[in-house]
Amino acid sequence: MDSPLAPQWLSRPQDTAALDPKIFSAGVARNGGEVTVQGLGVTELVERFGSPLWVMDENDFRSRARQYVDAFNTAFAPLCGGVDVFYASKALLTVQVAQWVKEEGLFMDTASGGELAIALRAGTDPAKIGLHGNNKSDDELQTAISKNIGRIVVDSLSELHRVEQLAEQLQLRANVMLRLTPGVDASTHEHIATAHEDQKFGLSMTPAPGEETSVAYQAVHFAAATKHIHLVGLHSHIGSQIFDSQGFETAATRMLEFIAVLDAESIQVAELDIGGGYGIAYTEADDPDGPEVIATNLARHIDAETARLGVDCPRISIEPGRSIAGPAGMTIYTVGTTKTVWVEHGGEHYPRRYVAVDGGMSDNPRPVLYDADYTAVLANRVSDVDPVFSRVVGKHCESGDIVVNTVYLPEDTDHGDLVVVPATGAYGHAMSSNYNMLTRPAIVAVKDGAAREIIRRETYADLFAREVDL
Numbered sequence: 001m002d003s004p005l006a007p008q009w010l011s012r013p014q015d016t017a018a019l020d021p022k023i024f025s026a027g028v029a030r031n032g033g034e035v036t037v038q039g040l041g042v043t044e045l046v047e048r049f050g051s052p053l054w055v056m057d058e059n060d061f062r063s064r065a066r067q068y069v070d071a072f073n074t075a076f077a078p079l080c081g082g083v084d085v086f087y088a089s090k091a092l093l094t095v096q097v098a099q100w101v102k103e104e105g106l107f108m109d110t111a112s113g114g115e116l117a118i119a120l121r122a123g124t125d126p127a128k129i130g131l132h133g134n135n136k137s138d139d140e141l142q143t144a145i146s147k148n149i150g151r152i153v154v155d156s157l158s159e160l161h162r163v164e165q166l167a168e169q170l171q172l173r174a175n176v177m178l179r180l181t182p183g184v185d186a187s188t189h190e191h192i193a194t195a196h197e198d199q200k201f202g203l204s205m206t207p208a209p210g211e212e213t214s215v216a217y218q219a220v221h222f223a224a225a226t227k228h229i230h231l232v233g234l235h236s237h238i239g240s241q242i243f244d245s246q247g248f249e250t251a252a253t254r255m256l257e258f259i260a261v262l263d264a265e266s267i268q269v270a271e272l273d274i275g276g277g278y279g280i281a282y283t284e285a286d287d288p289d290g291p292e293v294i295a296t297n298l299a300r301h302i303d304a305e306t307a308r309l310g311v312d313c314p315r316i317s318i319e320p321g322r323s324i325a326g327p328a329g330m331t332i333y334t335v336g337t338t339k340t341v342w343v344e345h346g347g348e349h350y351p352r353r354y355v356a357v358d359g360g361m362s363d364n365p366r367p368v369l370y371d372a373d374y375t376a377v378l379a380n381r382v383s384d385v386d387p388v389f390s391r392v393v394g395k396h397c398e399s400g401d402i403v404v405n406t407v408y409l410p411e412d413t414d415h416g417d418l419v420v421v422p423a424t425g426a427y428g429h430a431m432s433s434n435y436n437m438l439t440r441p442a443i444v445a446v447k448d449g450a451a452r453e454i455i456r457r458e459t460y461a462d463l464f465a466r467e468v469d470l
């Protein structure tokens, strides 16, 4: 029987050994009962590299990256020419990851001086780098201008004026895209929706009360008329972990309508970036479209809208992050303590089993930040003991330190077992911390059946490394 404490979408699994291919990376399977990545067992991986452990299926990452390039170029080629796919590096960035991105023919989207430094360190062609941020420092802007990166995505009128001044001082011309807020309320968690009016990102497309023109309009005119700015195009990003294509289409329409207005004033907008945000499956409840479906629908929509408005199709770019890195990654944890509590619900009491693992909100803060759901499997063996309604928790000093809020795990899952949480490749390592002075796990990349560390595990020496005057 399903637990009355379980959310509606979660059903008691027929087979607790099953690995849902829409959630796990392509290289994951069971062999002799054990979860393997490209044939490498989780027990061996933990013996070699320690626990907890982030594992990136490098082949899976690369193939998802390529699929975006291929699908978008195929769908858009007949109408807008090629599409530039920028990998949103905030999802997961190391120098090696940046090299995978480069080798697969993607461009790099960065959102800080640090991300930019890693992209450059990986040898990314500056012309293929974009820099985002609602509050870039002068230092970050000067680096971007002097490296002549492909696009600085300017977020406000005041930043636009600053870019112009800095470029003039450097006697250079800055490549600028303008990030606009098309007023779309994307259906996702409010902390990761970014195109509605009342939030910090972007130039508003709606004139303020009493004004004739919007700040977006004023910014385009300023950028187009200014010597030290090369206006590359316009940008919109509506949010993240989005499944419904309606939001992307509405945003594209508003951007193209604006482009038509500018076109009538002889300001040609050469490029349009429609951002990232494509959702992935974290649990059985999620059913994301693949890149082919997303690309085909968007191409059809943009084709119809450019025809309706009588404008040429600009060169399109996109910025997927999560949908490339997320499904390629998983986290292996070791089980420590367990307990069962009885929870009152509708006058009855029902059991919930707590399974505590050796990581938590320091390696994945998404559950505590966004109420994000995940799933987990017993990974070092299969069990024929019945599954029980469980919650996987971490080892931090907070009751909100939840790794997987609701999941059915075999009742004998216990001390020393390994548990795998899939789909942790994006915004896990990227948002990790040393809370409670936990040392961060290593990242191991598995490629063609061989595993290697790309980020080593932190040690206590790392915790002391920034202490001054020890």
Ligand code: LLP
Residues within 6 Å of the ligand: 088, 090, 091, 109, 132, 192, 237, 239, 240, 241, 275, 276, 277, 278, 319, 320, 321, 322, 323, 366, 370, 426, 427, 431
């Ligand atoms: N482009 C821009 C301008 C963005 O701000 C973002 C994400 C992306 C692209 C990539 O979005 P993606 O394809 O990865 O959804 N920490 C949150 C997600 C924050 C996303 C911020 N911007 C999470 O863990 O859900």
